[in-house]
Amino acid sequence: MDFNFQDPFTSIGELLRGLLLGWGLAPGLVSLILMLLGALVLAGFAMTLAGVFLTWLDRKLAARIQDRLGPNRVGPFGIFQPIADAIKLITKEDIIPEGAERAIFKLAPMLAVMSAVGIWAVVPFAPRLIGTDLNVGVLYIVAVGAIGTLSIMMGGMASNNKYAMLGAFRTVAQMVAYEIPMVIALLVPTMLAGTMGVGGIVEAQRGGWFIVLAPVATLLFFVSAMAEAGRAPFDLLEAESEIVAGYNVEYSGMKFGMFYVAEFLHGVTIAALTATLFLGGWLGPGAQQFPLLGLVYFAIKTAFVYLVISLIRFSMPRIRIDHLLAFNWKLLTPLALAAVIVTAIADKLAPALGWNRAVVHLTANILLAWATFEALRAYARGIRQRVEVQPAAVETGGAD
Amino acid sequence: MEQWAFVALLLPVALMIAALPMAIQRLIAPRKPNAMKLSTYECGIETVGDTWVQFKVQYYIFALIFVIFDIEAVFLFPWAVAYGKLALYMVLEGVMFILILAAGLVYLWRKGALEWI
Numbered sequence: 001m002d003f004n005f006q007d008p009f010t011s012i013g014e015l016l017r018g019l020l021l022g023w024g025l026a027p028g029l030v031s032l033i034l035m036l037l038g039a040l041v042l043a044g045f046a047m048t049l050a051g052v053f054l055t056w057l058d059r060k061l062a063a064r065i066q067d068r069l070g071p072n073r074v075g076p077f078g079i080f081q082p083i084a085d086a087i088k089l090i091t092k093e094d095i096i097p098e099g100a101e102r103a104i105f106k107l108a109p110m111l112a113v114m115s116a117v118g119i120w121a122v123v124p125f126a127p128r129l130i131g132t133d134l135n136v137g138v139l140y141i142v143a144v145g146a147i148g149t150l151s152i153m154m155g156g157m158a159s160n161n162k163y164a165m166l167g168a169f170r171t172v173a174q175m176v177a178y179e180i181p182m183v184i185a186l187l188v189p190t191m192l193a194g195t196m197g198v199g200g201i202v203e204a205q206r207g208g209w210f211i212v213l214a215p216v217a218t219l220l221f222f223v224s225a226m227a228e229a230g231r232a233p234f235d236l237l238e239a240e241s242e243i244v245a246g247y248n249v250e251y252s253g254m255k256f257g258m259f260y261v262a263e264f265l266h267g268v269t270i271a272a273l274t275a276t277l278f279l280g281g282w283l284g285p286g287a288q289q290f291p292l293l294g295l296v297y298f299a300i301k302t303a304f305v306y307l308v309i310s311l312i313r314f315s316m317p318r319i320r321i322d323h324l325l326a327f328n329w330k331l332l333t334p335l336a337l338a339a340v341i342v343t344a345i346a347d348k349l350a351p352a353l354g355w356n357r358a359v360v361h362l363t364a365n366i367l368l369a370w371a372t373f374e375a376l377r378a379y380a381r382g383i384r385q386r387v388e389v390q391p392a393a394v395e396t397g398g399a400d
Numbered sequence: 401m402e403q404w405a406f407v408a409l410l411l412p413v414a415l416m417i418a419a420l421p422m423a424i425q426r427l428i429a430p431r432k433p434n435a436m437k438l439s440t441y442e443c444g445i446e447t448v449g450d451t452w453v454q455f456k457v458q459y460y461i462f463a464l465i466f467v468i469f470d471i472e473a474v475f476l477f478p479w480a481v482a483y484g485k486l487a488l489y490m491v492l493e494g495v496m497f498i499l500i501l502a503a504g505l506v507y508l509w510r511k512g513a514l515e516w517i
Contacts, residue, residue: 032405035409036413038406039406039409039410042410043410043414043417047417089425090421090425090429092425093429093431093432094425094426095433095438096438097438097439097441098435098439098440110418110419110422111415113414114414117410117417118407118410118411121406121407131406131407131410132404132406134403134407135403138477139474160451161440162440162442162447163441163442172462172463176462176466177462177466179466180470180473183473184469184473187476187477187480190480190481190483194482196477244443250441253425254421254422258418262418321516322515322516325514325516326516330514334502334505337498340476341495341498341499345492347483
């Protein structure tokens with residue numbers, strides 16, 4: 001068999017399959033071994049990406065934005081800092097506080113990593129390079145992502161620490177709440193593509209990325225997924241200035257490290273999901289013939305979204321919990337419902353009227369955004385009036 | 401079934417990969433526990449009372465609201481998948497379903513269940 005440089009991934013798979021079949025193994029077993037190999041490579045790649053490269057990049061970026069140098073002692077530009085950190089964490093004494101639920105305490109960081117890695121099973125990196133194209137991919141993403149929320153709740157509640165407990169409470173209020181607009185926003189690409197399979201959703205964006213057809217849903221998904229991952233400014237569950245470190249206050253050593261890695265991985269996972277579901281995934285000129293090029297497009301889009309997340313993260317102060325919940329339940333959730341209705345009606349009206357699909361969608365979305373801004377302005381005006389009236393009342397009260 | 405085999409392999413592999421560094425730490429890290437070290441961390445102050453304190457009822461109400469809307473979203477996914485094959489009136493029925501739930505949200509809003517007191 002000659003090696004096909006246009007499509008190296010399929011070729012490697014075929015090569016390995018041929019090799020294993022040549023050893024006289026049963027075809028079913030060979031498929032299983034290849035799948036296991038794929039799972040190992042995927043999980044290993046994700047862990048290395050999050051644990052080594054992203055922690056370094058994130059600290060460097062944060063430092064640059066905050067006018068510091070960041071890690072610069074270990075290796076050139078401090079790139080070996082994560083390895084030094086890993087060695088430190090792994091040689092640290094592992095403390096499980098008394099009164100903790102030991103089994104749940106140990107299981108929580110593992111589940112956190114499992115949920116973040118598990119989502120990558122359905123992310124298409126390039127044409128024909130996908131873990132498995134489940135026909136319920138979108139629901140799978142939501143379901144496996146929810147395990148991450150569960151793991152944080154488990155970690156907080158098993159620690160027998162009041163700060164950790166508060167972190168777990170906040171998880172219930174925040175992460176659970178932000179799942180609603182996220183799931184409802186996911187209805188929009190499902191509706192436009194007519195399938196829940198992530199591969200199918202990418203294929204459906206050939207005519208135009210969904211960010212063009214549904215900008216409001218894109219923004220909704222992006223914001224609520226960011227809250228779902230617990231990134232700043234939505235990092236109430238581990239707000240270090242309020243509740244020390246929230247759910248992971250009692251964690252030390254590699255158990256803490258696993259929570260840390262899971263958080264970073266979750267951050268890049270939502271970047272990858274936004275890129276896949278709304279920015280066209282691996283689609284780009286020439287990607288169909290050269291899957292390697294598709295991988296490059298996918299990486300560029302993911303990196304771009306991740307940079308936006310980082311930028312928001314380093315420039316915004318933490319949101320207060322009542323604002324956070326009001327933002328979700330009074331703005332994002334109704335807006336998500338409205339976005340689904342608008343998309344549903346616009347997509348049926350466009351062919352009936354004979355207009356261009358993209359134009360109809362874009363107009364509908366702009367109208368929706370305009371209505372939202374008007375509602376917000378009216379709301380802000382109401383608050384301003386109340387605030388401006390009150391001090392005057394106080395002044396007259398203080399005169400006598 | 402074939403599709404799910406990869407997931408069935410990936411999830412345990414991910415769990416193992418997370419468990420591996422923790423197992424290595426267990427082998428090489430020192431272990432000298434004492435009562436002080438194992439006590440609950442509360443910024444240097446000794447803990448008073450039980451960890452399982454009463455919590456605000458709002459958390460409970462928000463969790464309940466979440467359950468309603470999450471189930472709604474799951475009901476809507478089949479509708480969204482079949483969307484392309486549906487006639488306009490079927491789509492409008494789905495919209496009606498969403499509007500009924502939106503009415504539920506408005507009710508909760510007016511009742512003050514969405515306020516964080």
